[in-house]
Amino acid sequence: LKALGWGDSHHRHFEQLSNRIERTETLVPARVAALERGAVVVLGAGGDPRSFAVARDGRSRRDGLDAPAVGDWVALRASAGELVVEHVLPRSSYFVRKEAGRRTAAQMVAANVDRVLVVTAIGDDLSPGRIERYLAAIWAGGAEPVVVINKRDRPHDTAEVRAIVQASAPGVQVVSTSTVTDGGTDELTPLLVPGSTIALVGSSGVGKTSLLNRLLGDGQLATGAVREGDDKGRHTTTRRELHWLPSGALVIDTPGMREFGLWDAGAGLSAAFADIEELAARCRFTDCTHAHEPECAVLEALERGVLLPDRLARYHRLAREIAHVEARAGERPGREGKQRVKNIARGMRERLKINRKLGLKDW
Numbered sequence: 576l577k578a579l580g581w582g583d584s585h586h587r588h589f590e591q592l593s594n595r596i597e598r599t600e601t602l603v604p605a606r607v608a609a610l611e612r613g614a615v616v617v618l619g620a621g622g623d624p625r626s627f628a629v630a631r632d633g634r635s636r637r638d639g640l641d642a643p644a645v646g647d648w649v650a651l652r653a654s655a656g657e658l659v660v661e662h663v664l665p666r667s668s669y670f671v672r673k674e675a676g677r678r679t680a681a682q683m684v685a686a687n688v689d690r691v692l693v694v695t696a697i698g699d700d701l702s703p704g705r706i707e708r709y710l711a712a713i714w715a716g717g718a719e720p721v722v723v724i725n726k727r728d729r730p731h732d733t734a735e736v737r738a739i740v741q742a743s744a745p746g747v748q749v750v751s752t753s754t755v756t757d758g759g760t761d762e763l764t765p766l767l768v769p770g771s772t773i774a775l776v777g778s779s780g781v782g783k784t785s786l787l788n789r790l791l792g793d794g795q796l797a798t799g800a801v802r803e804g805d806d807k808g809r810h811t812t813t814r815r816e817l818h819w820l821p822s823g824a825l826v827i828d829t830p831g832m833r834e835f836g837l838w839d840a841g842a843g844l845s846a847a848f849a850d851i852e853e854l855a856a857r858c859r860f861t862d863c864t865h866a867h868e869p870e871c872a873v874l875e876a877l878e879r880g881v882l883l884p885d886r887l888a889r890y891h892r893l894a895r896e897i898a899h900v901e902a903r904a905g906e907r908p909g910r911e912g913k914q915r916v917k918n919i920a921r922g923m924r925e926r927l928k929i930n931r932k933l934g935l936k937d938w
């Protein structure tokens with residue numbers, strides 16, 4: 576199961592479950608690879624990590640964040656010739672968003688992910704605000720973010736694009752790729768650690784599935800052309816799915832997101848904007864609004880040009896959005912190590928502080 580990403584905490588939770596139930600019943604762990612009209616497609620149920628099996632969700636009332644999601648570890652029970660999902664094991668990390676549309680509900684995009692790759696592309700999709708939004712969600716879910724700038728074969732100013740993206744992603748690894756040039760995906764290779772799980776997220780048409788096809792080496796998954804004029808994709812991928820790579824890494828491909836709303840991402844926002852929070856901690860007044868106060872470190876940074884006014888405005892906007900959704904929502908994703916996210920945010924602030932002292936530029 577280790578090959579499928581089974582970790583110590585999953586093992587511990589599974590043991591606890593197995594001890595609680597009667598001896599005659601045996602639970603089998605498996606990993607959710609896809610969801611299909613009421614059925615749960617799992618990997619590893621028969622002991623062979625590469626063989627698929629189809630299970631039924633034992634609790635039809637399970638809804639929202641309690642329902643099995645792609646990437647979840649579940650405990651199955653064999654009953655009358657069929658496999659039934661009895662439990663969803665606590666997630667070690669996740670990537671969650673607010674459901675598109677007006678409903679205030681959470682949607683689990685991918686569970687138990689080590690890294691989430693925000694894919695964007697040279698062209699109309701490239702937007703600092705979009706990247707920041709994704710990063711806040713990724714940090715909040717306890718995964719490590721990476722920004723992928725795809726379609727680097729298109730004409731662009733490499734240094735300028737890098738600078739724009741890195742300013743929105745302080746302390747985050749940024750790689751550039753192309754699925755149409757030789758060696759265009761080499762920068763991704765070090766990320767493909769055997770047994771680790773990576774999720775690909777981003778807008779439709781940026782090339783998530785094209786990247787996966789390159790990594791798979793067989794190019795079998797469907798990709799679709801972008802529209803002329805606005806460079807938007809046609810939502811070619813329609814479901815989330817976990818894939819094996821020849822390297823032994825696991826990759827979750829997801830459908831392009833039209834709207835991406837934040838969910839319970841307060842701590843993630845602190846990590847994504849650690850540069851601003853670190854500055855704010857040095858203002859003279861602890862309740863500084865960074866609007867007119869004297870000895871305001873944020874305003875000073877704006878004046879010196881090390882902080883862009885747009886980035887500050889986006890930070891405030893996202894903070895308001897998070898507060899607004901939080902006021903209306905009850906449900907919180909269950910995950911171990913919420914404290915860890917807070918520690919990451921603190922760690923990033925510390926690192927940026929040291930970088931500043933050393934005169935290194937990290938944003």
Ligand SMILES: Nc1nc2c(ncn2[C@@H]2O[C@H](COP(=O)(O)OP(=O)(O)OP(=O)(O)O)[C@@H](O)[C@H]2O)c(=O)[nH]1
Pocket residue numbers: 725726727728729752753754755778779780781782783784785786797798799800801808809810811812813829830831832
């Ligand atoms: N020029 C260029 N085109 C690319 C590259 N990668 C992908 N494309 C093209 O971009 C279009 C969209 O690619 P997909 O892989 O389907 O995009 P996606 O992100 O999976 O889109 P959805 O499944 O709709 O979310 C296709 O026409 C690809 O051939 C690249 O590196 N360079």
Ligand SMILES: [Mg+2]
Pocket residue numbers: 783784785797798811812829830831
């Ligand atoms: Mg796709």
Ligand SMILES: [Zn+2]
Pocket residue numbers: 855858859863864865866868870871872873874
């Ligand atoms: Zn201030």
